[in-house]
Amino acid sequence: MTELAPTLPLNDGNRIPAIGFGTYPLRGQEGVDAITSAIEVGYRSLDTAFNYENEGAVGEAVRRAAVPRDELFITSKLPGRYHGRDLTAQAVRESLWRLGLEHLDLYLIHWPNPSVDRFAEAWDALVTAQQEGLVRSIGVSNFTEEHLRRIIAATDVTPAVNQIEMHPYFPQTGMRAVNAELGIQTEAWSPLGKGSAPYEEEPVATAAAAHGVTPAQVILRWHVQLGSVPIPKSATPSRQAENLDVFGFELTDAEVAAITALGRPDGRLFGGDPDVHEEQ
Numbered sequence: 001m002t003e004l005a006p007t008l009p010l011n012d013g014n015r016i017p018a019i020g021f022g023t024y025p026l027r028g029q030e031g032v033d034a035i036t037s038a039i040e041v042g043y044r045s046l047d048t049a050f051n052y053e054n055e056g057a058v059g060e061a062v063r064r065a066a067v068p069r070d071e072l073f074i075t076s077k078l079p080g081r082y083h084g085r086d087l088t089a090q091a092v093r094e095s096l097w098r099l100g101l102e103h104l105d106l107y108l109i110h111w112p113n114p115s116v117d118r119f120a121e122a123w124d125a126l127v128t129a130q131q132e133g134l135v136r137s138i139g140v141s142n143f144t145e146e147h148l149r150r151i152i153a154a155t156d157v158t159p160a161v162n163q164i165e166m167h168p169y170f171p172q173t174g175m176r177a178v179n180a181e182l183g184i185q186t187e188a189w190s191p192l193g194k195g196s197a198p199y200e201e202e203p204v205a206t207a208a209a210a211h212g213v214t215p216a217q218v219i220l221r222w223h224v225q226l227g228s229v230p231i232p233k234s235a236t237p238s239r240q241a242e243n244l245d246v247f248g249f250e251l252t253d254a255e256v257a258a259i260t261a262l263g264r265p266d267g268r269l270f271g272g273d274p275d276v277h278e279e280q
């Protein structure tokens, strides 16, 4: 087993592992096997969503794992079509049922869907779900500063986490600063850049050679040093272990800055602008 990731404090007193395991699109028996392998390798944080249609596979892997439930940190996410007080309450319960769990460690509003404009009601329902003990921490995903300030003003409850697209081509310098100012932990989705990972880019390749690690490890270490929590997905056990094994070396400030400088305005993977993207 790879060494466990350290944990970071959240603004509600709970803690989150500094690296999580992304589970999309791992489904069915193959998905259960891959997620079970991730837990065996040493991941303690698993990221799923109602819309990934794999909460069942995640729950099965959790039951199979020789790790007590209270040592695992399970995140799921609210689909767009369930925004609204009653609908959101239903979705939380349905996610729990599909996972076969009594509580979630983190539940996120998956996308704000501003054209529907019911994310504030959804947030209010998550505040209630947290009070009921169904969810330990509540947060959001793909929220801009405007979305964040609106739900905080409406409820006086600040999300613990904002999970956003972040990788070297889209380093999210502005949103990371907003999250930090508000006391929100940034989580990074597609932290390796998915299919377009910048493994061959000069600052990544040079740092990999200098530290005797792989380009993927350099990118994940870059996230850790910037204070974001990456949630890499891999169906491959050797890569799962590689991606978790980033706590034994440190990038220099210059290396971190050179990787951040790979960012570009059109660096998003698929045009997932939270002001316009709609997640059903």
Ligand SMILES: NC(=O)c1ccc[n+]([C@@H]2O[C@H](COP(=O)([O-])OP(=O)(O)OC[C@H]3O[C@@H](n4cnc5c(N)ncnc54)[C@H](OP(=O)(O)O)[C@@H]3O)[C@@H](O)[C@H]2O)c1
Pocket (backbone or CB within 6 Å): 021, 022, 023, 024, 025, 047, 048, 110, 141, 142, 163, 164, 188, 189, 190, 191, 192, 193, 194, 195, 216, 217, 231, 232, 233, 234, 235, 236, 239, 240, 242, 243
């Ligand atoms: N909140 C949101 O809106 C949102 C959106 C997208 C994703 N997410 C979450 O973020 C998670 C991660 O994002 P992602 O899956 O899109 O992208 P990713 O983690 O950046 O990249 C995954 C891809 O990289 C490959 N890979 C993993 N480790 C590698 C390594 N060490 N060397 C070479 N290739 C490697 C994987 O291949 P193999 O599997 O073949 O090893 C897979 O093809 C998702 O699983 C999901 O949980 C959230």
